[in-house]
Amino acid sequence: MAFDEKIFQSVITEFEATTEMLREVAANFRQDLKLGLANPDNSSLRMLKSYVGLPSGKETGEYLALDFGGTNVRVSRIKLNGNGDFEILKRVGEPLIVEGEYDYIGKNSTAEQMFDFLAKLIDESIDGDHETKFYLGHTFSFPSTQDDLNNARLIIWTKEFATPGVEGEVVNDLLTAALKRRGINNVEPVAVINDTVAVLLSAAYKNSETYIGSIYATGHNTCYLEPSIHDPKCFGQGGMILNLESGGFMKLTPNRFDMEFDRKSEKPGEQRNEKMVSGRYMGELLSMAVAELLDEKGKEYGFTSIDMSMMILDETPQLEKATEIIANRTGKTLEVGDVEKIKQLTSAIVIRSARLVTCSFVGIIWQRAGEGAIEKQHIAIDGSVYEKMPLVKENIAKALSELLGEDAAKVDTVLDNGGSGLGAAIAAAMAV
């Protein structure tokens, strides 16, 4: 049975993002930035202060970097040599959830278990040395309010994390208590930053002319350097970096799949932009769309972003790999014409994602330029979707040129791999 062409068209057009739509989303993003700078309550962007500006590039010394923001937690010991140079002396990492063994992110876990797990990893990273003094930078990649560089209070879990007892708490207090429980009194947390801020610090340490940092992975978010904010408690130069929590941006038009997924998600109504673009959710959207094509609405197939990437990369005439992935997920072996249609749908979801992400960048570029000329600049991005998902990089470039015209030549995106760890070490160096 081949898919009904009319139904297929009605599904795939839901994921279209025309230049006109992008222009509107980017303009709305800029408008929300303006409103948010005056008063964050009037914007769907949280505009969270980081109390850090850009590094000088001269930061040196050895620091611990805790990178906590996805299912994998990493702790590194990093030596900064200045001039953008650094060495990773040690790195340990483990997942917060191993199915059938343990789960520190689900509803039935506790804050103590979660932070004890972090303390255990920190202990490994210092080889059990409870004497030498270590300063720790903490990349904590969830929306948090700060009133200085070392205190971050979690507003709300995202990325389907659900551990009770952490929302509303100061995360480094929970961490310090866990370190104490483990007998570690020589590790002092001195800075907490969002992963977007970490990526920006890391990229700017190596390369000036970088003012925007973004994560495009399981979750999605962007930060930028706001030149007009000066605060005596802020470290670094050029103003203050604001974590926009752009995954929570609301002024875009969700399609019927976005709305339906939002309703059944862990936090309905929250993170609407993130649910349309990030790696955690693209597979869910594809599952819902495929269920409609297969006339099995409501069925969950569990497509992942890795499945999506492999299907897009399948260029064989018979689409064997894509056929196999679809069969594994849906239990149905489809004829090649239908597999081709699912492949097109997969590409459409990815392309929409890349185009919407670009709107945030352009909104920021416009806002920073004000009435003046757009500066020559790099946008630093880290994350598996940016790094590995086919179609993403070229569609960001294409959308940049649709929106910026000739000025697009002044802007490029660069991968800042591992910036979450390095940025935490840089923030610690800036703080001490």
Ligand code: BGC
């Ligand atoms: C979080 C952000 C984070 C992003 C990328 C989002 O879910 O709210 O704080 O920067 O994921 O990790």
